[in-house]
Every structure is written in structure tokens, then in C-alpha cells.
Amino acid sequence: MSESRNVVIVTGIPGVGKTTVINTAVDMIKEEYGEEVLILNIGTEMFEIALAKGMIKDRDELRKMPTSKQREVQRLAGEAIAKKGKSARAIVDTHTLIQTENGFLIGLPEWVSRPIQPKTVVLIEADSANIASRRNSDETRTRDEQLVDDIRVHQEMCRAAAVSVGTLTGATVRIIKNREGLVEEAARELAETLME
């Protein structure tokens, strides 16, 4: 069926525990339904496409491609992901907004998210203070108020980015809270979304 949408984009800022939630959900589905869920990565898809097309020789060259070529490869990566999602349930493990020194980089621009045709964009979220203390754990016990606030703003803006992707693609937007010590619950919600 050409219309089945099996791709779930899973996002979350550093420190929310995204990888653990994804892996736990994938294990649950394997155990309970005997089904394998693909975990896809936009960068890997881009690399494979650019390599196959002879545009690059190694991964390093990917970043050095001119912007217009990069976008073309991003678009093709989106299409490749959608194709894989026709025959299997798939997660795209990525970001909505990536914090850089010069502001937030858009992880899901239009030319990537449209071709993916995602079923759902999931936002894995955690308590901002918890994320801050996880990021800081080695250096300091004191909670940095500014950092907590920055994390809160980052998570809020990720929601807006996900809604923007939803408006363009029709994907549903689901917030999954990864509460301290309750990763199984978060994984259960993600598994439900994948199996829906």
C-alpha cells in the first residue's frame, strides 16, 4: 500500500535520554510482536546517497558540499527514508533544533521533512532541571538557573518546530515525558506510537 506511513521521527535535546527510550521501545516491540523496527539516521542516509552518486569519497566531504547540493542530498535522504518506511516500521533518530554557538540549527527543514512523510513527530522531553544536572553532574552540584531556563526555552522551541513540521506534512505531534526513573513508561508510549 503506497499510503502507509510507518516513519516516526523521534527527537529530543541532549540529556533527555532519547537513545535509551528508543532502544527500550525497539526491544519491547521485538519481544512482544516479534517485529524489527528500523532505526534510521538522516546523516547516514545522506552519506550513502552521496557516495552512491559519486558526489563524495568519504564522510568528511559531506559537510563540505555546497549548500544547494547538501539540500538536494538531504531531500533524497528523506525520500530514501520514506521508501524504507513503506515496508517496515521505522524510527528516524534526529533533532528538531540543534543548539550551536550561533543559534538553533533547524534539524527538520521543509525539504527533509516533506519527503519523509512522517506519521508522527515525537518530542522526548524531560524536566529542564534534571537535564541541567545530568549535563553538569561532573563539574558542579549547584544548579545553574540560567542553564535550566535555556533548556526550558530550547524544549519549548522544539515544540514549535515540531508543530511547523506537522503543519507541512500532516504528521501528528506527540510529547513523551521521560520522567526520572520511569524510562519504561516513556518507551511504552513510543512503542504504542510505532505500533499504531
Add this chain to the structure above:
Amino acid sequence: MSESRNVVIVTGIPGVGKTTVINTAVDMIKEEYGEEVLILNIGTEMFEIALAKGMIKDRDELRKMPTSKQREVQRLAGEAIAKKGKSARAIVDTHTLIQTENGFLIGLPEWVSRPIQPKTVVLIEADSANIASRRNSDETRTRDEQLVDDIRVHQEMCRAAAVSVGTLTGATVRIIKNREGLVEEAARELAETLME
């Protein structure tokens, strides 16, 4: 004039009192200007179009249409609404984000909102704690903190969705607060937007 935009999309999550605000505003305009305001519904427009085109026989079949057909009918519904809005002031009574078990469903995806060419997207909002107690009134007196927070997040994300629609269509975005016991004020603001 082919460029007049008379369609105002009115949204609000369950419990904000949207219907009362709409009806009161429509009554005000009838009384004060002797003008009828159309209250339109995307689902009804879709049903009429799909029926007229012989795509379905009853309303039940509408939901069962394949996604691509549904989108086509949604787009045509948007166009039909825009057409009705050329000759009369019209409200589209709908949602920006609909809460489901699997996350938020996008009420105004691009292929619906673009053809509507709305003048304004109105967000009827109410205090999150009030909405929670209205929803809970039968069952419990205790205010559920989690529910209040979820409602707050839902309303915030609806704002992002409205802004996204505004960016694509040029519609203005207006928040109208429906304050406890002051529905006339909210209706007055909506009437102003309609008569603008």
C-alpha cells in the same frame, strides 16, 4: 472583489467555551449590523464535496477514504470555504491541534489552510485551571495539577500552530481570552475581528 478575505478561522481547545463565544458574536453582528455570519465546518464541507463527486455514500465513508483522497477533499473543502467567504463574512469553527491518544493531530495542515485564505486565525483561550475544573466538574473537586499543565502546554502549542498557518497564508493571529463570566467581552472582540 476577488481579493476580499472574509474568512475567520476560530479555534479553541475543548472547555474554552468556543461555541458560546461564536454564537454570541454572531448574534451581536446580526443585531447591530443586520448581517448574517456563516458558521462553516471543514468536515461538513468535505462531506458535501465527496458526496457530490460520488466518492462516498455516507458520512462514515469519509474517514475510511485513503489518505491521499482525504487530502484532496480537504483541499477542495478549503477552496469551497474561501469561495463562500467572498460573498459573506464567515467563521470556520475548527481546531488547531486535536488531542488524541497518539499525540496532537494537526487541524489546519497546509493543504487546508492555504486554500481557505483566512483573514485571521483566532485562538479562543481560557485559564488552564478553569478549563481543567470545567472538564472535571462532575467527577472531582480536586484540581489535577498534571491536567492543568497539559492544558497549558496544549494551548501554547496551538499558538505555534496558528503562527505556522499565519506564516504560510498571511493571516493575522489573534488571541481572545474567554475570561470566567465575561463571555460578552470575548464575543465583542470576535465580532470586531469579523467586521474589520
Add this chain to the structure above:
Amino acid sequence: MSESRNVVIVTGIPGVGKTTVINTAVDMIKEEYGEEVLILNIGTEMFEIALAKGMIKDRDELRKMPTSKQREVQRLAGEAIAKKGKSARAIVDTHTLIQTENGFLIGLPEWVSRPIQPKTVVLIEADSANIASRRNSDETRTRDEQLVDDIRVHQEMCRAAAVSVGTLTGATVRIIKNREGLVEEAARELAETLME
């Protein structure tokens, strides 16, 4: 190089001190790098284009143009800005959301922001209470709680608008805080973004 993106869109609601931040940043760059930064304005570009095309005779007529013509001129203004940004670093001094009596007007609709091809959308922000007291300073000492809250919501919605523009154009989104008495710091951040 046809792909260099030198245009930074700088936005901020009235009272954040946007003009001072922009001027200070432009002075810094002139002093430290000997480089002139263009400060562009969408309205001015629109006026020049419409005048050159014989569509209008004076600035007043710009607002009176039919919507579809206005959009066409806006689009051309965006293209003119992008062109200027190929050969020099440029700031577009504008707004994401403009507060009007009938809600927020979209400052960066799709047909303006796409042709600009911005490198970054900067949100100059300030503390909502500070903005409120700056706006009120002549009239009253008492801080209007409702005003502070409205300003907070306005700034939050501007973030959503910037993210929406980023999703369509790939521009990064940077929040720059203009803290009381620390305009040099804010200008330094803007200068970094411009020189990036």
C-alpha cells in the same frame, strides 16, 4: 559565490532596544573589521521596486495596493534583499509579529522570507517586565501585570514565528538577550552572527 548567505534578519518587539543593539553591532564591525554592514528595510525595498516599476507614485500608495500586488512586491523586495546580501553583510531590520488592534500581523510570511534566504533569524529579547516599564515610564510607576504577561506571550509567539521561518528557509534561529545595561554584550553576539 552564488550560495553565500549574508543576510541576517533581526527582529524584536517594541521596547527591547533593537535599534541600539543593531547600531552598536554595526559600529563594532566597522571598527574591528573595517567592514560596512548594510541595514535594510523591507518597506523601503518594496517602495523602491514599486516606484521603479511605475506601480505607485508615492509611499502612501504602497499600502493601498491590492493584496495580490502587495505580495508580489514583497516577494520582489525579498529577492532584492537576497541580491544585496550576496556582495555584503546585511541586516534586515524588521518584525516577526506586529501587534495590531486585530491581532498579530505576520512580519515574515513565506513569500517574503523564502526569497530573502536568510542565514539567521535573530530574536532580540528583553525581560518582559523591563519592556513594560519602558513602555509605561511616562504614565505610571505601577507595573501592569496584564501588560507584562501580554509582552511575555508576544515574545514567545515571535519565537514560534522565527522557527516557522527557519523550517521553510533553513535559517538558524538565535535568541539574543538584551539585558538591562548590557547592550554591548547583545551587540557583540549580533556582530558574531553577522561575521560568522
